[in-house]
Structure formats: structure tokens, C-alpha cells
Amino acid sequence: xxxxxxxxxxxxxxxxxxxxxxxxxxxxxxxxxxxxxxxxxxxxxxxxxxxxxxxxxxxxxxxxxxxxxxxxxxxxxxxxxxxxxxxxxxxxxxxxxxxxxxxxxxxxxxxxxxxxxxxxxxxxxxxxxxxxxxxxxxxxxxxxxxxxxxxxxxxxxxxxxxxxxxxxxxxxxxxxxxxxxxxxxxxxxxxxxxxxxxxxxxxxxxxxxxxxxxxxxxxxxxxxxxxxxxxxxxxxxxxxxxxxxxxxxxxxxxxxxxxxxxxxxxxxxxxxxxxxxxxxxxxxxxxx
Amino acid sequence: xxxxxxxxxxxxxxxxxxxxxxxxxxxxxxxxxxxxxxxxxxxxxxxxxxxxxxxxxxxxxxxxxxxxxxxxxxxxxxxxxxxxxxxxxxxxxxxxxxxxxxxxxxxxxxxxxxxxxxxxxxxxxxxxxxxxxxxxxxxxxxxxxxxxxxxxxxxxxxxxxxxxxxxxxxxxxxxxxxxxxxxxxxxxxxxxxxxxxxxxxxxxxxxxxxxxxxxxxxxxxxxxxxxxxxxxxxxxxxxxxxxxxxxxxxxxxxxxxxxxxxxxxxxxxxxxxxxxxxxxxxxxxxxxxxxxxxxxxxxxxxxxxxxxxxxxxxxxxxxxxxxxxxxxxxxxxxxxxxxxxxxxxxxxxxxxxxxxxxxxxxxxxxxxxxxxxxxxxxxxxxxxxxxxxxxxxxxxxxxxxxxxxxxxxxxxxxxxxxxxxxxxxxxxxxxxxxxxxxxxxx
Numbered sequence: 186x187x188x189x190x191x192x193x194x195x196x197x198x199x200x201x202x203x204x205x206x207x208x209x210x211x212x213x214x215x216x217x218x219x220x221x222x223x224x225x226x227x228x229x230x231x232x233x234x235x236x237x238x239x240x241x242x243x244x245x246x247x248x249x250x251x252x253x254x255x256x257x258x259x260x261x262x263x264x265x266x267x268x269x270x271x272x273x274x275x276x277x278x279x280x281x282x283x284x285x286x287x288x289x290x291x292x293x294x295x296x297x298x299x300x301x302x303x304x305x306x307x308x309x310x311x312x313x314x315x316x317x318x319x320x321x322x323x324x325x326x327x328x329x330x331x332x333x334x335x336x337x338x339x340x341x342x343x344x345x346x347x348x349x350x351x352x353x354x355x356x357x358x359x360x361x362x363x364x365x366x367x368x369x370x371x372x373x374x375x376x377x378x379x380x381x382x383x384x385x386x387x388x389x390x391x392x393x394x395x396x397x398x399x400x401x402x403x404x405x406x407x408x409x410x411x412x413x414x415x416x417x418x419x420x421x422x423x424x425x426x427x428x429x430x431x432x433x434x435x436x437x438x439x440x441x442x443x444x445x446x447x448x449x450x451x452x453x454x455x456x457x458x459x460x461x462x463x464x465x466x467x468x469x470x471x472x473x
Numbered sequence: 474x475x476x477x478x479x480x481x482x483x484x485x486x487x488x489x490x491x492x493x494x495x496x497x498x499x500x501x502x503x504x505x506x507x508x509x510x511x512x513x514x515x516x517x518x519x520x521x522x523x524x525x526x527x528x529x530x531x532x533x534x535x536x537x538x539x540x541x542x543x544x545x546x547x548x549x550x551x552x553x554x555x556x557x558x559x560x561x562x563x564x565x566x567x568x569x570x571x572x573x574x575x576x577x578x579x580x581x582x583x584x585x586x587x588x589x590x591x592x593x594x595x596x597x598x599x600x601x602x603x604x605x606x607x608x609x610x611x612x613x614x615x616x617x618x619x620x621x622x623x624x625x626x627x628x629x630x631x632x633x634x635x636x637x638x639x640x641x642x643x644x645x646x647x648x649x650x651x652x653x654x655x656x657x658x659x660x661x662x663x664x665x666x667x668x669x670x671x672x673x674x675x676x677x678x679x680x681x682x683x684x685x686x687x688x689x690x691x692x693x694x695x696x697x698x699x700x701x702x703x704x705x706x707x708x709x710x711x712x713x714x715x716x717x718x719x720x721x722x723x724x725x726x727x728x729x730x731x732x733x734x735x736x737x738x739x740x741x742x743x744x745x746x747x748x749x750x751x752x753x754x755x756x757x758x759x760x761x762x763x764x765x766x767x768x769x770x771x772x773x774x775x776x777x778x779x780x781x782x783x784x785x786x787x788x789x790x791x792x793x794x795x796x797x798x799x800x801x802x803x804x805x806x807x808x809x810x811x812x813x814x815x816x817x818x819x820x821x822x823x824x825x826x827x828x829x830x831x832x833x834x835x836x837x838x839x840x841x842x843x844x845x846x847x848x849x850x851x852x853x854x855x856x857x858x859x860x861x862x863x864x865x866x867x868x869x870x871x872x873x874x875x876x877x878x879x880x881x882x883x884x885x886x887x888x889x890x891x892x893x894x895x896x897x898x899x900x901x902x903x904x905x906x907x908x909x910x911x912x913x914x915x
Contacts, residue, residue, distance in 0.1 A: 192710035199708065294526060305531040305731060305762065309738055313766065317742065326742040329710070398742070399707045399735035400762075404527035408705045443711035444718075447700045451672070 187321055189440045195329045197436025198336035202391035203409045204416035204428045205343060206384035212360040212423020213380035216271055217279065219286040221413065222406030223293035224385045227262060228255035228392025229401040230301050236308035236396070248311035248397065255393035256386040262293075263385025267378050275377075290406075298403060305400040312397035332394050339390060343383070344425060356380055360423050361472075418458045421471025430469055510834025516560035517553065519545070519821075520580045521814075522573070522591025523616075525565040528705050532730040532758055533593045533810040537616060538563050539803050540814035541590065547798075554822050555829055566593060570600035577601045581610040588613060588841075590817040593810070595619030595675055598640070605638035611838045612638050615817035616810050618645035618755075618776075619678055620906045623864045628908040632862035637842050639859060641817040643867040645679050645727070646906040647898040648754040648774045651869035653686035654893050655772055656723060656752065659873070665695045667721035667749075669712055669736070671728055672701035679727035679754050685910050692915075697721045702732070709736045713743045723772075727754040734762050741766055758808040760874055760882040767883050771874045775885075778854045778870040778892055779812035782884060795853035812854050820859060823850050858895070862902035866895045 203225055210218045232251035239247035270289055274281045315327035347353035355376055359366045367373050391409065392401075399405070416435050420427025435454055442453040461468060521541040524534030545561035553559050564576060573592070580586045581604065588611045592598045598617035605612040614622070622644065623634050656663055666687055670676030680699060687694055697719040700712050713736075716724050724745075728736050737759060740746065746768040753759065756773035757780060778784065786793035795815065799807040821841075828836035828844035836844070849858040858866045870892050872885030900909035 188714045189711060192708075192714055195710055196708045298526060303525065303530045303535045305734070307734075307762070307764075309763075309766070312738070312742060317744070324744045328742065395707055398739050400531075400731050402528050402731040403530045404705065405707065405731065407528075408703065408707055440711040443700065443702075444715045447698060447715065450701060451703055 188323055188325070189444050190437070191323075191325060191329070193437035193440030194333055194433075195436075196439060197432040198333050199391050199395065199409065200412055200416050200435055201340060201428055201432035202336055202387050202394070204413040204420070204432060205340070205425070206387035206391075207413045208384075208417050208420070208423055208425070208428050209343075209356075209380055209387070210384040211417065213356050214267075214271070214275065214359075214377050215363070216275070217282050217286065218271075218384070219283060219410070220266065220289035220293060221286075221384070221388050222410030223290045223297075224259045224263065224388035224406070225392040225395075225409045226297060226401070226404075226406035227293060228259050228389030229396045229405055230297055230306060230392075231255040231258045231389070232393035233306035233308040233396045233401040234301060236310060237306065240310065244310035244314040247308075251308070251396075252390060252393045255389040259389025259392075260382040260386040263381045264378055266385070267381035271381065272374070272377075294403060301401075303403055305402050306396070307400050308396045309398070328397060335390075335394065339387065340425075340429065343387070346383070347425060352376065352379060412454075415454050415458050417468070419461050419468060421468025423472065424468065424470040427468055427470035510832060510836075512555050512557060512829075512835045514557075516558040517588075518584065518586040519559055519561045520564055520584070520586045520589045520591065521561055522564045522566050522576070522589060523810075523814075524567055524593055525563065527567045528731050529566075529593055529729075532762070532808070533616060534566060536803075536805075536808055537593065537810040537814040540799065540807065540811040541818060543799065543802055544815060544818040548818075548822065554825050555835065557835075564591070566591065566597060570594075570596050573597045574600050574604065577604050577612070578608070581608045587611070588821055588838075590615055590814070590821065592617050595622065595678075596673075598622050602635055602638040606635050609838060610637060611821075611841055613817045613821055614638070614640040615642065616813045618648075619674055620644040620646045620682065621674070621678065623862055624900075624905050625903075628905045629903045630905070632902050633846070635863065637838055639820075639842070639845055639863045640865055641820045641857070641859065642813050642865040643777060643869070643895070643899055644864060644906075645675070645754070646682050646900060647867060647869040647893075647895075648727075648776055649679055649683035649725075650686050650898045650906075650910065651774050651871045651893050652725065652752045652754055652772060653683060653690055654897065655774075655871040655891055656687070657690045658891065659889065660723070660750075663691060663694065663722045665697050665719070665721045666723045666725060667696065667698045667700075667716055667719045668725045669700040669702065669709075669716060669728065670726060671704045671732060673704060675729075676701065676727050680725065682906055682910070683725050683752075683754070685907050689910055689913055689915055702728075702736075704732065706732060707735060709739050710743065712736070713740050713745050716740075717743070717745055717748045719749075721749050723752050724749050725752050725754065726756075729755050733759050737763060737767065741768060746771070755809070760884065761806060761808065764882045765876070767874060769874050769876055769883055773872055773874055773885060775870040775872075776809040777812065777867040779809035780854075780870055780885065781806040781808075783870055783890070783892075784855055789853075789855070791851060792853040807853075812852065816852050816854075816857055816865070819850055819852060820845060820848060820857070824848055860899075860902050864902075866899045868895050869893050869898050 232255045235251040235254045236247040312328045416431035420431025523537045524530045545559045593616040595617040598614045668680045670680045752772040757775040760767040824845035828840040872890035874883040875886035900906045
């Protein structure tokens with residue numbers, strides 16, 4: 186039972202990081218970013234490449250450097266995406282957003298292939314080097330504990346930025362009423378870029394944390410993207426609290442679903458999302 | 474075959490040499506005085522379709538496509554096929570079955586390709602192969618595994634399903650029957666089994682064949698749990714915990730590509746291999762992918778006898794040549810999709826040459842198809858026979874992993890490797906695989 190809870194928390198950690206980025210971009214900018222999965226993949230490839238370059242040094246150092254490089258790269262790519270593709274369509278209907286961001290997804294996949302090739306990239310040294318702990322009498326990889334701890338830290342940092350800093354308060358104001366915020370003189374353009382960079386770097390962080398346990402492959406961002414959408418639907422668009430609760434709920438539902446209703450592993454998640462959509466279309470913590 | 478095999482000899486083996494071992498030829502000999510057909514001057518247009526993007530690109534599509542390119546280059550260096558140069562173009566299999574149907578229509582009707590060699594996904598094969606007869610073009614499926622592709626709904630069924638549609642390899646039945654036979658031989662006291670297979674046709678069919686074979690070979694065996702993770706999952710921790718708690722002696726898996734690597738990596742970390750043993754139906758590439766971490770004593774099937782060390786290089790120089798040539802070009806050992814791509818290309822070449830010898834001049838797609846049916850050729854993995862149902866028949870190699878000095882990853886233990894001959898692992902034409910297994914006298 187304890188292992189299922191831990192597994193749910195571990196999976197929930199990735200869901201949280203991915204959906205956090207998605208929900209920030211959606212909440213602040215009103216953009217449904219389908220390219221978010223590619224940002225996850227970009228983070229994964231960057232971390233795998235960096236860890237590979239530092240293969241002769243300590244794996245933990247390589248991992249930290251890999252994480253930093255991934256977050257920096259995805260933030261930079263997020264900035265470029267926002268300035269070049271998103272900005273011109275910010276006031277356009279939803280279908281423009283979907284088309285543009287889906288195009289960006291394909292473009293980024295090709296760019297990844299161009300830069301790193303089509304081969305799988307492995308970077309498991311940090312996972313292997315950390316070993317296992319006997320947690321409550323159960324063997325459990327230390328790396329999973331590290332992922333959960335770092336995710337909690339990242340979540341708190343984002344909460345701090347959003348709740349306690351001037352930039353965060355302005356971002357929340359934009360999320361509440363974009364036109365009013367603009368009328369109040371809030372630098373919407375600059376802050377939109379900041380929101381996109383923050384969201385993109387969270388996807389990059391998730392991708393970087395994944396590569397020690399899973400190879401970086403072309404198309405690797407699709408599953409996280411779909412799962413992040415489920416979390417956002419359940420938790421509510423633009424809600425940090427919703428991302429936390431949604432990730433925990435989906436993580437635990439999947440973990441216990443696999444353990445006790447394996448035939449319904451995925452349907453359970455979609456069923457929860459459908460029930461939320463019927464009962465509370467804006468999500469558990471979304472705006473009405 | 475003995476001694477060093479050079480390119481010239483190799484081309485002889487796989488081309489004209491194939492004529493010597495071709496069986497079941499159905500083409501009539503050319504009537505005396507019949508007009509000799511001309512061999513067109515232009516190049517042969519071959520479309521090679523594999524996943525070049527997406528999760529299946531790295532483990533399957535790119536190695537397969539590399540091999541198509543390598544073979545086109547080698548054949549062209551020796552004058553192509555019947556003196557015609559090969560113009561090979563690679564296409565991406567991504568986009569789903571509908572996209573592949575559109576692409577195949579374009580390739581056949583607009584680009585006028587001579588043959589399509591392609592497809593890794595069973596779904597794509599099922600969607601595209603019917604176009605062969607509809608559009609009158611030769612299509613050779615090279616890597617998809619579904620046994621339903623060329624089988625009928627019930628035994629006995631009419632065959633071949635398509636006049637111009639082929640698969641130049643055996644289907645997934647050989648992997649899963651091979652695993653069951655291996656377990657019966659080496660681990661006869663197995664009482665409980667479990668499964669973790671991807672949740673789509675490939676995974677479901679693989680498990681079904683394995684389960685039917687195991688229940689036939691081990692009456693009363695208990696299936697403790699069957700898990701169906703989504704394709705492309707990046708987290709298997711809950712599955713691994715469930716398998717560890719299942720009490721299964723053997724866990725069957727047809728996970729492939731990144732899924733197989735991710736699952737195995739996480740399973741190592743969580744201690745699954747201390748509790749049970751895995752039987753991978755398509756495990757051959759993964760020790761090489763995971764390196765020294767890949768655990769010993771796991772059962773690996775090779776999707777045929779496709780292994781860089783089998784057939785042994787001293788006994789089968791064609792494999793030695795293939796491994797060295799591929800390694801020289803791509804700095805990796807060939808994995809089973811490479812062998813499958815070789816087979817598709819070599820089967821097409823041999824069929825064209827055989828048909829040309831019989832009809833005189835360049836044959837029509839129907840004549841090539843007639844020559845392909847019943848064809849037997851030597852490949853780097855041994856013999857390949859295209860049976861009357863247009864499906865390949867192959868032996869299957871299964872073994873236990875073992876760390877051996879000189880290799881940076883576990884290889885198949887030379888003392889615990891078994892080759893199950895084609896007649897033991899392939900259902901006869903016209904009989905559904907599951908029905909055939911049920912008919913075994915154990």
C-alpha cells in the first residue's frame with residue numbers, strides 16, 4: 186500500500202511540473218500550448234546530452250548541471266516561441282492557437298532531430314548512482330525521493346513568485362482580467378514573456394528529471410502533454426492549487442488503478458476528467 | 474559458406490544465388506519464341522517507409538531505414554537489379570494509418586514506385602496492404618508483427634489474402650511460442666505467470682498467443698495479473714510494484730523501444746529482478762541499449778534468429794559481413810529491424826531476378842509476386858521462406874542473458890540458447906495461430 190502511494194506521488198510529481206507550466210501559460214496568457222510536450226522533450230534531450238558530456242564526473246553534478254541547462258534552454262525557447270509565434274495570435278480565436286502551437290510542436294520535434302539525431306539518448310548514471318533506500322522496510326530508489334523533493338521545492342518557489350513578488354501579483358492580475366490589467370499600466374507584453382518562460386522551464390525541468398529513468402526519444406513529450414491536460418481539466422485552468430490537487434489525484438488514481446483495476450488504468454483517469462467536466466466544467470479550483 | 478565473404482560474393486548469394494534455392498516456383502517457363510521483354514533503362518523506384526520521427530524511430534525506424542539505404546548503396550555498387558539502378562526514397566511512417574494510406578496511394582499512383590518496402594506498425598500494415606491489390610502494386614511489409622495481418626477469421630481460411638501484398642518475415646507467433654517452448658525446456662516448474670504488454674493490438678495479440686501456448690504446455694498454470702500500460706508511458710513504478718506483488722515466476726512482456734528500456738531501467742531500480750524473471754518477446758535490442766545494467770538470466774527472444782552473434786560468424790559469413798558492414802557505417806551492431814529490412818530488400822531483389830529469368834526481361838508486379846510466393850533465400854540470420862500465404866517463415870532464437878567478457882552489455886548465454894525451427898513456431902498456411910497451438914499434442 187505504501188509503495189502504491191509513493192508511486193502515485195512520484196508520477197504525480199511529473200504531472201505537477203508539466204501541468205504547472207501548462208496552467209501558468211493558460212491562466213496568464215489564455216494560450217492552450219500544444220507545444221508544451223515538445224518543451225518537455227527539449228528538456229529531456231538537453232539534460233541527456235549534458236549528462237552524457239559530463240559522464241566522467243560525478244553523476245549528481247552532471248544531473249544538477251543538466252537540470253539547469255534544460256531549464257535555461259526551455260526558458261529561452263519559450264521566450265522565442267512567445268515572441269515569434271504566440272504574440273501575433275494572442276487575441277485570435279482558439280483554433281489559431283491550436284494550429285500555431287501544434288505547428289510549433291512539429292517544428293520543435295524536427296529541430297530536436299536535427300540537433301541530436303533520431304537515436305535514443307540515455308543518461309541513467311544519476312539514477313544508478315543514487316542507489317536504493319529502505320524506506321519503511323521497503324526498497325525504494327533514492328532518485329524517486331529526490332524527484333519528489335525537488336518538485337515540492339519547485340512548486341513552493343513558483344507559489345512564492347506568484348504570491349509574494351510584485352511580478353507574480355501582476356501575473357495574477359493579468360490572469361484575472363487582461364484588459365483591466367493593461368488599462369492599469371501593467372507591462373503585459375514583458376510579463377507574458379516571463380509567464381511563458383516560467384511555464385516552459387517547468388516543462389524543461391520535468392523532462393530533465395525524467396531522463397535518468399527513461400531515454401530521451403523523439404515523441405517523448407506526447408504522454409506528458411496528454412496527462413497534463415487531464416490534470417488541468419481536473420484541477421482547473423490557471424490554478425496553482427488545482428495543479429497540485431489534480432496531479433495528486435491523477436497520480437494516486439493511476440497508481441491504485443494499475444494495482445487493483447489494471448484493465449482500467451487509463452479509463453479511470455479519463456472518467457475522473459469527464460465527471461469533473463460534467464459536474465464542474467471549470468475544474469476543481471478554476472474560475473467560474 | 475566459408476571464408477571471408479566479399480561484396481561481390483554477397484550480392485551473388487542474395488541475388489542470383491537465391492534462384493538456386495528458390496522453391497515452389499509457380500511461374501511458367503518462358504515459351505520458346507516468345508517475345509523477350511525489355512528491361513527499362515530508368516532506375517527502379519523503391520519507397521522505404523519506416524518511423525523516422527516519434528518514439529519508434531530510434532529503436533526501429535532509423536535502424537531499418539539505415540539498412541535500406543545501406544543495401545541500396547551496395548546493390549547499386551554492383552549494378553543494381555538486372556542492370557537498373559535503385560532509386561530509394563525514405564518516407565516517414567508517422568501520422569497514423571490514414572496518413573499512411575494516403576502516402577501509399579500517392580507513392581503508387583503519382584510517383585509510380587515499383588515497390589513499397591515498409592511499415593513497422595501492425596495498424597499501418599493492416600491499413601496499407603489491401604492497397605496492393607486495389608492499385609495493382611507490390612507492397613512488402615517488413616517489420617510489423619500482427620499475426621492477424623495475413624490470417625483469416627477462422628480456421629481453415631483462404632490464402633493468400635492479397636495477390637500483391639507480402640510480409641517478408643514471420644509474425645509475432647514465433648516470438649511468443651518460442652518463449653513458451655523455452656520456458657518449458659529450461660524452467661519446467663513454472664506455476665504462475667504474469668504479463669505487462671502495451672495496450673494495443675500488438676500487446677494484446679502477443680499476450681494472447683503466449684498465454685494460449687503456456688496453458689497448452691503447462692496445464693493448470695495460473696495467470697496472476699496482466700497489465701496494459703499505454704504506449705509511450707514514461708512511468709512504470711505502479712506496474713512494477715504490482716508485478717512484484719503478483720508472485721509470478723515469469724513475467725511476459727512485448728514492450729518495445731523506449732517503453733521496454735524505461736520499464737527495465739525502473740524495474741532494475743525497484744528490485745523487480747530479485748523477485749521474478751522477465752521473458753521479453755522482442756527483447757533482443759535492449760541489452761545493447763541498456764548496457765551493463767541489463768540484468769542477467771532474463772529470457773530474450775530475437776524476433777526470428779536475428780542476432781549479431783547468431784548464426785555464428787565462422788559458420789555463416791553472411792551474418793559476419795552484415796554485422797561488420799552495418800557497424801562500419803553506423804557504429805552500432807544491427808538489431809532485428811535491420812535484419813528485417815535486409816530481408817524485405819533481398820526478397821524483392823531475388824523475386825525480380827527469379828521472375829525475370831523465367832519470363833525474360835523486366836517482370837510485371839504479378840510476375841514478381843508469383844516468383845516471391847514460395848521463395849526461399851539465405852539471409853544474415855539463416856534461411857527465410859515466403860510461404861503460400863505470402864507470410865515469411867523463420868526459425869526463432871531464444872536465450873538467457875549473461876555477462877561475458879568482451880562485451881559492454883549482456884549477450885545471450887551461448888550455453889543456454891535455443892533455436893526453435895520454423896515448423897515448431899509457425900502455424901501452417903490456412904490455420905490460425907491460436908487454433909494451431911490448441912491442436913498440439915503435448
